[in-house]
Amino acid sequence: MKKNLLKNAAVQSLIASLLCIVLGLLLGFIVLLFINPSGAGEAILAVVKNFWNYSRANLQAKNFGNTLVKTAPLLMCSLSVLFAYKVGLFNIGAAGQYVVGSCACLYAALAWHWSWLPCLLLSIVVGGVYGAIVGLLKAYCNVNEVISGIMLNWIGLYTTNMLLATVKEPTSPYTLHLKTDATQAMLPTLGLGKLFSDNGNVTIAIPLAVLIAIAIMVLLDKTRLGYELKATGNNKNAAKYAGMAEKRNIILTLIIGGALAAMGGAFLYLTDFEQWSVTQSSVPGMGFNGIAAAFLGGLNPIGTIFASYFIQHITSGGAFVDLSKYSSQISDLISSLIIYLCGFVLFIKYAINMGIAKSEEKAKQKAAAADEKGGAK
């Protein structure tokens, strides 16, 4: 009975994900031990506790809200990666699509004073177009989507820096605050902020992201389009044989993937939780973390919701490490170690299956040996 449960794919995914998390925490702990053994236990606890590091309930709620605010964009990026992955494409360009999505909504909000809905829609369109470039190159010129995706990540970053430099604060590299300069573009909170002790950054972005995750699952599992896309991802030749429009499917997938990641950008920057720094010289990690979240979530849209939250929880928790004992980069180091280990989900699944096969083989041999003995008698 126990073995049958282990063979279940969903159970396997869950076990593998939990194992990855434990391994990641362990590795993080070991690294901390090396740097400064005296504070290691405390530091790793601080990372795991995140907002529980605060003792007061209202601060806990507020910071829980903050973690959720950043979970929404991460979830969108990981949905983008997951969706493309189901069609056999590796959308590493999600990072760049997230960047151009952020750019589009911020520019429309600050330069043109659009309200939030058109800003969000513009992000979706721009992200879709950005994804389409990768799709067109893949479908018609056979350019690997990873290569074109990475290059477009950088093109997106510097174009964004250039454009947003026109709407930045005069004395800092950061874009203007929506709260002061473009309140019309702030995503509505619908009273959600009240649940998190008046955290104004908690907006409809969070429930929307969850709804979109569910929508993606429905699209993949219940519709004709999902049937076609997954068939293309599983067996390109069979999809072609069955008369599916393979090229159209590739392009459409990357358009949807691009739109999802770009929406993630809008979900963060239209809350005014962060401002864009026009001097940043590396592509934000949100899209890349989306890859880890997609795998940690067992490549299941619902699993991805929890995985995205966990990764954001750890990342936010990093801020609570005692900086008198560790340098300020330690929080990023620990969370990235854990995220890195999250990529090992498929490997652990494989190991579980190998283990089952081996023990079954042994059981068979034993049974055969027992039979022989019985026969000899």
Place this chain on the structure above:
Amino acid sequence: METPYAIEMLHITKRFPGIIANDDITLQLKRGEIHALLGENGAGKSTLMSVLFGLYQAEEGVIKKDGKEVTIHDPNDANDLGIGMVHQHFKLVECFTVLDNIILGVEPTKHGFLQKDEARKKVLALSEKYGLQVDPDAIVEDITVGMQQRTEILKMLYRDNEILIFDEPTAVLTPQEIDELMKIMKNLAAEGKSILFISHKLAEIMAVADRCTVLRKGKYVGTVETAKSSPEELSAMMVGRNVNFHVDKKPAHVGDVVLDIQHMTVASKTHKKDAVHDVSMKVRRGEIVCIAGIDGNGQSEFVYGLTGLEPLKSGTITLNGKDISKASIRQRSTSGMSHIPEDRHKYGLVLDYSLEDNLVLQRYFEQKFTDRIGFLRRDNIRKYADRLIDEYDVRSGQGPVTAARAMSGGNQQKAIIAREVDKDPELLVAVQPTRGLDVGAIEFVHRKLVEQRDAGKAVLLISLELDEVMDVPDRILVMYEGEIVGELDPKTTTQEELGLYMAGAKRDEVKA
């Protein structure tokens, strides 16, 4: 006096699970002779050569070089013994020059620097001695297939190999290049090299080989001197007269033309010669037409062109009076073409999909299975799958939700046949539909094909199995090097005659 044999393979037996690939086979190659190895697909030629090359170890039998017993564990051992091989698919580095390819692996160096001048001298001397014209500085991807093959031969000669194996060397060559290769092989033999020539083309064997060893279904049939033999004898030896179970069928009631192909040409992906050249044929209602031929004579490309997987270079295809030469795969399918593909894993199934999802692979988009908004009608799909599973006796562990990957080959094929036949096509294209199936499943497939014919459908069968070719169809068209070279009546023809057409020893003018 020492033995006249350069290499002897005595009583070689090689078993694989469930099959004896080589059953007590003896092959003796004399010094300086050209020795042909003849047999159908699956006769055991490749296995025997792999044993000689050290890729497989034989369970029984010995290999002798110059009368001394040797053991060959891997291809390096074979190389050390002076055995070289030109593979059917060349093993050349496309972006290197001819010279670089020839010395690859045995580069002459001094203090770690390449000494290409010496190598060049040796290559030029060899190429002159044996009449192997190559340009040592040309890049391999720019030169003709013929010159690539000469490069492969020079590779063997550069390594001072004495025993040269040619694995179906003429498959990719033009007739002129074939003539030249024949000359080269005779030259090499005259200079004392021993040549093993693997082929199933009788004309070439008769033209160039001194002796010929024939294998059939893993067994040794015999060795003959070609000068004292005839294509008819070799063909009979190759094909054999084996008892086969018969397919019962009523006389055909042939109706209107369903499929009309005129002057169809399909380009090849691997070489410059067209894979299918100017093929014209018709298939009528109520008949099974079979395209017979040895593997690799353009049958696959013919099917790709017919079903739309590859574009036509020229020619027209008419299905039920409608020109579908440029139609998409989907359009061809909805116009009444069903296709049982050659490779059920590569094309026929999405292995990670459930059985029911695979059963609707050609019709999932129909209103019956998808509603107006685009949602799948899961309940209809389930009902449909249950019916097909029941009617076609498709067996699986968990019924409609079984992953296709978890099903046996026979049941996978049954699922494909259920799907394609139930589409109620005008034309059923069945490509090697019994490949890899056991006797019971083969019978099932044959019965279904005959049922379709009796229901007034046009059936086009593409087969490599001689038994199937003789038993199932009402008409046989033989394909050789991308052309239809003969039309035969299975009731009056013999396997020997069929073999002659398949090996290119005989051809008629066929008009459609």
